[in-house]
Amino acid sequence: MxxxxxxxxxxxxxxxxxxxxxxxxxxxxxxxxxxxxxxxxxxxxxxxxxxxxxxxxxxxxxxxxxxxxxxxxxxxxxxxxxxxxxxxxxxxxxxxxxxxxxxxxxxxxxxxxxxxxxxxxxxxxxxxxxxxxxxxxxxxxxxxxxxxxxxxxxxxxxxxxxxxxxxxxxxxxxxxxxxxxxxxxxxxxxxxxxxxxxxxxxxxxxxxxxSKYPLRKMLSFAWDGITSFSVAPMHLVLGMGITTTLVSLFMVIYSVWQYFSGRVIPGWSSLMISIWFIGGVQLIGISVIGEYVGKVFNETKERxxxxxxxxxxxxxxxxxxxx
Missing domain, CATH: 3.90.550.10 (Spore Coat Polysaccharide Biosynthesis Protein SpsA; Chain A)
Known part of the structure; x- marks a missing residue:
């Protein structure tokens, strides 16, 4: 037995x-x-x-x-x-x-x-x-x-x-x-x-x-599971970057068209929104990449x-x- x-x-x-x-x-x-x-x-x-x-x-x-x-x-x-x-x-x-x-x-x-x-x-x-x-x-x-x-x-x-x-x-x-x-x-x-x-x-x-697993620990556990087995979050950030670039290109074309049409309106709000949006995407991307770098760092120490x-x-x- x-x-x-x-x-x-x-x-x-x-x-x-x-x-x-x-x-x-x-x-x-x-x-x-x-x-x-x-x-x-x-x-x-x-x-x-x-x-x-x-x-x-x-x-x-x-x-x-x-x-x-x-x-x-x-x-x-x-x-x-x-x-x-x-x-x-x-x-x-x-x-x-x-x-x-x-x-x-x-x-x-x-x-x-x-x-x-x-x-x-x-x-x-x-x-x-x-x-x-x-x-x-x-x-x-x-x-x-x-x-x-x-x-x-x-x-x-x-x-x-x-x-x-x-x-x-x-x-x-x-x-x-x-x-x-x-x-x-x-x-x-x-x-x-x-x-x-x-x-x-x-x-x-x-x-x-x-319970030893409140919501905070459950979310942390789920995030560990995702980042331990997949680089999908990095692919997601890449997709967001490409999307942002395409939107920015469209806005450039639209702005040029508006300029030659003589309908240019100074847009402080739209400018600031664009800056904040792009900045947010960059911060998300840096955070995700940093998460993977941090995991590699912890693995190399072999504690x-x-x-x-x-x-x-x-x-x-x-x-x-x-x-």
Whole structure:
């Protein structure tokens, strides 16, 4: 039987963590009794620099629950890095890996379907929402717009799938070879290939604690996804530049025609509007180009994506290397 590692990023989750640990522990015990996974399976919590008692709770459960373990980052490195950090720490201990957020908004019962799909030979099983009834109209609209835009610019993604997925050991091995610092796992994982399928579920509302993804972070995350996988924004700026040039040329021809027609009217307003318009396009272009230059700058520094301060996984038994 394969050893399952459930990787759970956690940031300031002291309110929801005890319930999350109990729910996932009961679920794992059920899978073990059904002989669907190994008895040495583990729930690995990744404390992403929490400022509350999250790490203390993980430590407490590690001592009294043989299926609970954890790693502690030296500071907050972000959700995507927490997932990669967890997979990095867990790679030597598992055969299959499931990543899920600590708030339990993703339906944990979908893990059973993921394991069924794994038995059918799939290396990647994506968890995707079948409905978005718990989201506001604005959030649904922005999500649909984002997925539509990503598809148009050529980024392969599973619609309505977040970071709730099952991956095999060989998939994780290749995933860890992607060394970029600007991570967008929803776009990276499909690039790895291997047989994949999708399990659909209804996402729940958060019961305890506060959301760690307000609108500002969601927009920032979406922008990172777009700029990490496509130069489409630069093409858009090029299109705006060409359009502006054509409009300016038309205005020159129109002005000359007006001059020879004797209908010249001094137009301070139109002149200022033109200057501001062209200046705005230039600033947008410089900003977009600067975004890409900044990402290149961050990549060349090759700083670590995360730093593990405490690692409780060191007491676990490693598995033999498999191809």
């Amino acid at each position: 394969e050893r399952l590692i459930i990787v759970v990023p956690a940031y300031n989750e002291e309110e929801s963590l005890p319930k999350t640990i109990n729910v996932l522990s009961e679920l794992m015990q059920g899978f073990i009794k059904q002989k669907r996974i190994s008895n040495e399976s583990i729930i690995l919590f990744v404390n992403d620099g929490s400022k509350d008692k999250t790490w203390a709770i993980i430590n407490e459960y590690d001592k009294k629950n043989e299926h609970v373990s954890g790693i502690n980052f030296s500071r907050n490195f972000g959700h995507q890095n927490a997932i990669i950090g967890g997979l990095t720490a867990a790679y030597d201990y598992g055969d299959i890996f499931i990543t899920i957020d600590a708030d339990l908004q993703d339906d944990v019962e979908a893990m059973g379907k993921m394991l069924d799909a794994r038995l059918e030979g799939y290396d990647i099983v994506y968890g995707a929402r079948n409905v978005r009834e718990t989201d506001t109209k604005f959030k649904r609209w922005t999500a649909e717009t984002f997925y539509s835009l990503m598809k148009k610019i050529g980024v392969e993604m599973v619609p309505d799938a977040a970071d709730y997925r099952l991956t095999s050991r060989r998939v994780v091995k290749h995933l860890l070879q992607f060394k970029e610092r600007n991570l967008f796992l929803r776009g990276i994982v499909p690039k790895i290939g291997y047989p994949s399928t999708v399990v659909y579920y209804a996402r729940k509302e958060r019961e305890l604690g506060e 670590p994506r995360f730093i593990i301060q405490d690692n409780l996984m060191s007491t676990e038994k490693k598995i033999d290397e498999k191809e």
